[in-house]
Amino acid sequence: MAFKIDDISINTIIGGGSAIQGNIKVNGFVRVDGDIDGNLDTDGNIIIGENARIRGNVNAKAIIVGGIILGDVFANESVKLLSKAAVVGDIVTHKVQIDDNALFHGNCIAVKDDEEYTRLSSEFLQSKAIKQKAAL
Template identity: 35%
Template sequence: MFNKKKQPPIKSLIAEGSRITGDISFADGLRVDGDVTGNIRASDEVASILVISESAKVIGEVVADHIIINGSVKGPVHARLMLELQPKARIEGDVQYAALEMHQGALIAGQLRPIILGEEEKPTLKLAANNQ
């Protein structure tokens, strides 16, 4: 699905130790290592990727095409194409996804709602193997 195309470059970084209050809009790619209180929304005009690292804490809505989470999110998550939950991902809020990859250890306190892309297509769910 998303992996067949070239992923957009990550052009912006919110560094560890940074604290941002307010909504963030971005295009292409964004990596969050710090704390954000506000909504993070990718443009729907171009492909987007959002990485929320292990040290990151986000309080607010998160929307992008491809989202990779290994940190903490308190708020709804909407992955238009692909959501990857790494082992230390913690989500408190409802999650919408077209495809979901969830590693052992990731936690969600909320409802999972697949996005139905077409009548023939069903959302994909993949449980990542523990590679220890």
């Protein structure tokens, strides 16, 4: 499975040893090698390095995960979990690839058809929001 990367220049780097608390919204390509305690949102692609840890939701065009995400992953194009990746949360995308030894615990919606993807992801998000409100 090939993953398209439109722009290979990285706009934002969160380096190893960095720790961020709070939500992050950036434009363009992001590489994370540090820790984030909050949501990460971009209109571009994200690479999450092997030593990165994110406790929050991740939203991008395409996401490659080598580290740990405790939260939901939303990628309009694709999600790839490398062999050392761990995702504890749900994945919503058009295409998903999970390498051997990667850990994934959650629900996954991966639908190629645009209309079906839009319908299913909308239903899933509504269902999740209702469950969260009911838990309060």
